[in-house]
Amino acid sequence: MIATGQLEELLENILSRYGYDFTGYSRASLKRRIDGFYVKGRFTSFADMQRRLMDSTAYFMYFVEEVTVNVTEMFRDPAFYQTLREKILPVLATYPFIRIWHAGCSTGEEVYSMAILLKEANLLHKSILYATDLNQAVIEKAKTGIYPINTMQQNSVNYIRSGGKEDFSGYYHANYNLAKFDEGLAEKMIFSTHNLVSDSSFNLFQLILCRNVLIYFERDLQKRVLELFDQSLDSLGFLAMGSKESLRFSSIASHYQQIENKEKIWRKSR
């Protein structure tokens, strides 16, 4: 196990060597991930691990992939997607052009879920979905739209629970043990790396989704990221968060209103 002092030393060295700032991350989860990386890498000592990370950018990028959490599924929390479908999309439909930002999109399951919702609401043609993550490797996976076929059963169950009425298997082509989503769904997606910790606002959106990302950040960093979202959101735009996340305690809370059914979606009032 990595000692607390060693963890802090590593985070400082990573920041000065690579510019990736993990110092605002919640320590318990980060330490667990790095402990796991240490065991998996069979290092002889903490110094050994640190040397390898400092010596090779490629190896450091692998480290970033391993210590950040990239677990996601399609239509995760079906009730949340049902709310998007029934309460949020009808509002977005009134705009001539819809811009959506998936911040921390991981391997893209949430982006494809959103594209399916938009297509079924006949809104995809006038939408654009920006999907960003700090991790280049997951962005590359997301771009392919290819997922293991064995996840499709759960995805399909979630889709139906979210109020989906179509045949979910019609959205992908199965090939051996892989499923590739229709390229038509991906036409409106723009994937790019973006680090919420250090990069700035790059557009104005009507809907920002950032689910199960802020739980890994300490309070100060959460506040900064929420301010970034606030700068990136049109007035009357929507901010969607994970089921255990909240705008409570944030400086932007005063001009946001949670939607009526208590799903974790807030609307900007001005």
Next chain:
Amino acid sequence: MAEKQVIKTRRLIIIGGSSGSLEALLKLLPKLHKKFAIPIIVVLHRSGQADNGLTELLAAKTYLQLKEADEKDLLQPGWIYLAPPDYHLLLEEDGSVSLDASQKVNYSRPSIDVSFISAAPVYKERLTGVLLSGANADGALGMQAISQCGGRNIVQDPEEAAVSYMPEQAILLCKTADVLNVAKIAALLNSIAMD
């Protein structure tokens, strides 16, 4: 500095369980004293789908306050925190909890091992782990970590547990654990919390 002092004296109890543990918990919770002075975290294996009233059910069985844990909750004596479905619950040095949506551990999220292993080096000898009935080995490695960090372990007597596998696995890995029935677990926890 004053804050650090508080942390050094902060104690914690984590109760874990899987199949058959709900009935044990429903017997245990009403026996905990009104003035129970240590926060309790309950980590139960539960389905990822919507909250099926578990929080309300458990809250009705105890004199203590009970809530589903939110991220960054600062643990308070007199409170019981239920780990939310589909998140691991970890413990921070400042006495707060963190949630984590990473891979399942032992087919479970929340995983008892994740909470035990995270809490063990933070709370050291001030941590008590309790493991109830279950059909899975989750919690056993965690109890080993608790014991290595100087904490105390209590396992439900496999003879009493509705499903004995989980307690048995923990006893195999952690010989120093107290093996007790629910009534005695409650009495022991009450005595620890009244010190």
